[in-house]
Amino acid sequence: MTLAAALKTRDVTQLPGKRDEDWRWTDLRxxxxxxxxxxxxxxxxxxxxxxxxxxxLPIHVVNASDPVVIRAKSAEPxxxxxxxxxxxxxxxxxxxxxEVAENARLILLESYEGDAEAYVADHALSITLAPxxxxxxxxxxxxxxxxxxxSTAQVTLSAGARYAQTVLTDGGRRQRIETRVTHPxxxxxxxxxxxxxxxxxxxxxxxxxxxxxxxxxxxAQLTKGVVRDQSRGVFQGRIVVEEGADQTDxxxxxxxxILSDQAEVDARPELLIFADxxxxxxxxxxxxxxxxxxxxxxxxxxxxxxxxxxxxxxFVGEVIERIEHAPAREIARAWVAQRLEV
Amino acid sequence: xxxxxxLHAQVGGKDIIKGLTLDVPAGEVHAIMGPNGxxxxxxxxxxxxxxGYEVTEGSAxxxxxxxxxxxxxxxxxxxxxxxxxxxxxxxxxxxxxxLRTALNAQRKARGExxxxxxxxxxxxxxxxxxxxxxxEMLKRPLNVGFSGGEKKRMEILQMAIxxxxxxxxxxxxxxxxxxxxxxxxxxVNAVRSPDRAMLVITHYQRxxxxxKPDRVHVLAAGRIVASGGPELALQLEAxxxxxxxxxx
Numbered sequence: 388m389t390l391a392a393a394l395k396t397r398d399v400t401q402l403p404g405k406r407d408e409d410w411r412w413t414d415l416r417x418x419x420x421x422x423x424x425x426x427x428x429x430x431x432x433x434x435x436x437x438x439x440x441x442x443x444l445p446i447h448v449v450n451a452s453d454p455v456v457i458r459a460k461s462a463e464p465x466x467x468x469x470x471x472x473x474x475x476x477x478x479x480x481x482x483x484x485x486e487v488a489e490n491a492r493l494i495l496l497e498s499y500e501g502d503a504e505a506y507v508a509d510h511a512l513s514i515t516l517a518p519x520x521x522x523x524x525x526x527x528x529x530x531x532x533x534x535x536x537x538s539t540a541q542v543t544l545s546a547g548a549r550y551a552q553t554v555l556t557d558g559g560r561r562q563r564i565e566t567r568v569t570h571p572x573x574x575x576x577x578x579x580x581x582x583x584x585x586x587x588x589x590x591x592x593x594x595x596x597x598x599x600x601x602x603x604x605x606x607a608q609l610t611k612g613v614v615r616d617q618s619r620g621v622f623q624g625r626i627v628v629e630e631g632a633d634q635t636d637x638x639x640x641x642x643x644x645i646l647s648d649q650a651e652v653d654a655r656p657e658l659l660i661f662a663d664x665x666x667x668x669x670x671x672x673x674x675x676x677x678x679x680x681x682x683x684x685x686x687x688x689x690x691x692x693x694x695x696x697x698x699x700x701x702f703v704g705e706v707i708e709r710i711e712h713a714p715a716r717e718i719a720r721a722w723v724a725q726r727l728e729v
Numbered sequence: 730x731x732x733x734x735x736l737h738a739q740v741g742g743k744d745i746i747k748g749l750t751l752d753v754p755a756g757e758v759h760a761i762m763g764p765n766g767x768x769x770x771x772x773x774x775x776x777x778x779x780x781g782y783e784v785t786e787g788s789a790x791x792x793x794x795x796x797x798x799x800x801x802x803x804x805x806x807x808x809x810x811x812x813x814x815x816x817x818x819x820x821x822x823x824x825x826x827x828l829r830t831a832l833n834a835q836r837k838a839r840g841e842x843x844x845x846x847x848x849x850x851x852x853x854x855x856x857x858x859x860x861x862x863x864x865e866m867l868k869r870p871l872n873v874g875f876s877g878g879e880k881k882r883m884e885i886l887q888m889a890i891x892x893x894x895x896x897x898x899x900x901x902x903x904x905x906x907x908x909x910x911x912x913x914x915x916x917v918n919a920v921r922s923p924d925r926a927m928l929v930i931t932h933y934q935r936x937x938x939x940x941k942p943d944r945v946h947v948l949a950a951g952r953i954v955a956s957g958g959p960e961l962a963l964q965l966e967a968x969x970x971x972x973x974x975x976x977x
Contacts, residue, residue: 682779683817687827687887688805688835697830701821701870 390415390509390537394480397422412621412653413563413592415535423507426450426477436470437527437722438496441714443467449474451481451508458486459493459520466494466712473534476504483512487520487548494712495524499538501531501559510538516548516575524552525715527722530559532587539565546573553710554581555719557726558589558618565594572601572632581610582706584726585618585650592621599632599662606636611706612643613699613727614650624669625657632662639669644676644702646695699727730755730926731895736787738775745771747951748787753895753944756923760937760962761930763948764970769930770814772948773899777811778804791895805831806838808894812884812901819871824883827871828853828890835891856889860916877904885916896920896927902936914939934966949973 388410393401403409404416433447445468446455459465471481487493501508516522530536536559544550554564570577583591597606612620620643628635643652656669676698684694703723710716731753738746745768753759763769774782776789778801789796796804819827833843844852857864860882872880881901888896898917902910917927917940929940937945937959945961946953947970954973955961 677817678780680817680819682801683813684819684827684831685801686777686805686811686813687831687891688802688838689831690802690834690838691800693830693834694802697822697827698819701819704821 390507391480391511393422394478394507394509409594409623412619413561413590415537415561418561419507419535423476423478423505426473426479426506427475429474434470434472434500436468436472436498436500437718438468438498438715439470441466441468441496441718446470447472448481450477451479455481455483457483457493457495458488459491460488462490462492464492464494466496468496468498470498470500471508471510472499473501473506473508473531473536474504475502476506478507480509480511483510485512485514485522487516487522489517490519491517492521493523494715495522496712496715497524497526499526499528499530499536501529501534501536503531503533505533505560506531507535508537510536512538512540514540514542516542516544516550518545519547520545521549522551523711524550525710525712525719526552526554526564527719528554528556528562528564530557530562532560532589534559535561537563537565540567542566542568544568544570544575544577546571547575549576551578551711552580553706553719554593555722556581556583556591556593558583558585558591561590561592563592563594565592567595568597570597570599570601570604570606572599572604572635575604577604577606578709579606579608580706580709582703582723583612583614583620584703584723585613585620586615587618588616589618590621592623594621594623596625597627597637599626599628599635599637601632603634604632604636606638608639609706609709610641611703612641612652613646613703614643614652615646617647617649619651619653622652622654622656624655625659626667628658628660628662628665628667630661633664635662635665635667637665637667641671642702643673644699645673646676696724696727700724703727731789731791731928733789734787736775736789737785738771739783739785740771740781745951746775749948749952751946751953753926753928755926757943758921758927758929758940759944759946760942761928761946761948762932762934762962762965763973765932767948768951769948770899773811773897773930776897777801777809802834803838805891805893806835810888810891810893810896812881812888812896812898814900814903816872816880816884818873820873821870823869824867824871825853828867828887831887832890852890856886859919860886860889861912862886878906878909881905881913882909882916885913888920889916892920894925896925898927898929900930900932902931902933910936910939934962937962947973
């Protein structure tokens, strides 16, 4: 059951929903009664997206197009901005293949935008890192209020590869950014971070799965969420350490702030360990802004909305600080600050 | 300056301040002493507007302006500053960012121009130096992982930067060793001036050796039960609060 299959067959019974364990909090089957018509091809000037100015190669995809193929071959970092836009409603499915050659480096600055129309968009990315390759992926997902967007990245790492990811989202009608990583161990290093900043009735789902299949791999994961109004954040993180994947070091942390009685966070952090000699930990905390800290800040003259925004930005800041590409980090920081303004 | 008239306040439905009247004129330092549970910290929170502290009767004005009608940040912009007994940790917000945000928010509320970054840094370097605070520490999140003494010094630094007109020091001596107490007291004394006033809340007389009060008041069971000159503090130190607790 996938959105891609449903779009291909135009059969809503193919949509994932409550009965699929991994989709129970992001129910598409129950939401979409009929799939919209395929999106019209887009004629005008494509939107540039937030990262276009940073890239040697900006790529724009509006309402899907021919498959995108990106190959990085140089040890000099190659910066690509990949912008997906959903404009004018309808449904579409886009695909991209990203290959990083042996010892090559790629900075992939990926973004999503949608307009005010209702749309259903599927994005399937296949990302492969050859031995010793390095990829930092930063995702800014800004979907429309009526937009349904599912983006799934299938990541395959090789020995000694390094993959670092930061996914920042402000949700949509239904939005899911999913990352599945095959991790060979063998000195490969993985960082999987994210933050969701939700207001109104928006929904965001960050789902990850990491399969540690060999000896000596590391994974560090940090996801933070801020939910307000009637929004809903979903975090599903699964790390599987398969039999024989000894000396795996895997750490997962999820922290969320719930700032309204009607907002909701559903979190499922899972560590499934089938090897003996591993070091794994996970933590999950959900709370509210600290009233005492807020009063302290107000006593110093900071108005309450500004004090709240400062505390929220500081909370999410830990994720932003881990972005290594400095110009992208500053764009991400501004993107977050804008979404936390009151 | 500060005028409190027949103030009554509740916390969680329980009467804590029960008819407190107090005048602190400009230029003076008044100490409030009293046993545990007398309402000393409650008074500081009522004056600064913490939620959950409900005034049921009476008034509190600063230079004739009704404090109780203002939000906490508005009271701060009017020049009211509380040095907390237990300063809060603000994770993720560097002390410098916090201070500059607070200073500019107050200035904005007063219709003054923002302080530029170079001006601000110059001011902070001078004041931090006087308080023997390592400038590097100010790049760290405010109070996170700071010792008790460092937190109190940070309170005084904030006071020096924000330059309030009326100061409330709530048990500022607690958690300080004698060297830190001297530094903090010098910081407080440095801001004494004819157009400022302060209320020093303390359990022990020790702090008053360093910050000399003009008047001393005894707070017991929510009311001022005795007032006098600095000699009253010495008398309390010798005799304890017992007779006041009984009188109340």
